[in-house]
Amino acid sequence: MALEILIFCGQANNNGHETKVMNFVKDSIRKRGHEPVFINPLKYRLPTDVKSYTEDDSGKAPESLSRLAQKISMADAFVVISGEHNYGIPQPLTDLMEHFLEEYFFRPSGIISYSADTFGGERAAIELRSFLSEIGTVSIPTLVRIPSVQNSFNPAGEPINPDYHRFINHFLDDLEWYSFALREGRKSRTLPY
Secondary structure: OOOEEEEEEOOOOOOOHHHHHHHHHHHHHHHOOOEEEEEOHHHOOOOOOOOOOOOOOOOOOOHHHHHHHHHHHHOOEEEEEEOOEOOEOOHHHHHHHOOOOHHHOOOEEEEEEEOOOOOOOHHHHHHHHHHHHHHOOEEEEEEEEEOOHHHOEOOOOOEOOOHHHHHHHHHHHHHHHHHHHHHHHHHHOOOOO
């Protein structure tokens, strides 16, 4: 049974490293028969005076945010791919994701982090785990870290270290398990919110 998986990407730069990570993740998800949907935070520039989507009772939320709210509500799971920005989560990612709340409830999320150093984005991943929990999505225990991202993929976008196929498959095994379990849970009970 196919899952709808939204992929949020965090880096705002165009150095191509995140694109390689994202394509590797999307291809891995497709090989399992699921359809990933890519969400680029830079497409949703939010003015500072915009209320969160849930609090905007004026009915005047931008159409692009209404469409995104519907995508999030229909998703079975979320994958967040993020590099580090000043040892934390990139601002465009948090600005967009925290604009929503109930739309994430009772759906799992997984973290894939990367960096140019040997830590593989671990500091961003630690912050993301708390952040994702706070906005209401269940963060799975498995994560994928990619250190020295600039040396991790060949020009065709394939990981140089073949272990990354094993890592991503273990990650997706767990994401699928949580996705199917929570999907059944959403069907079988009245949600408390």
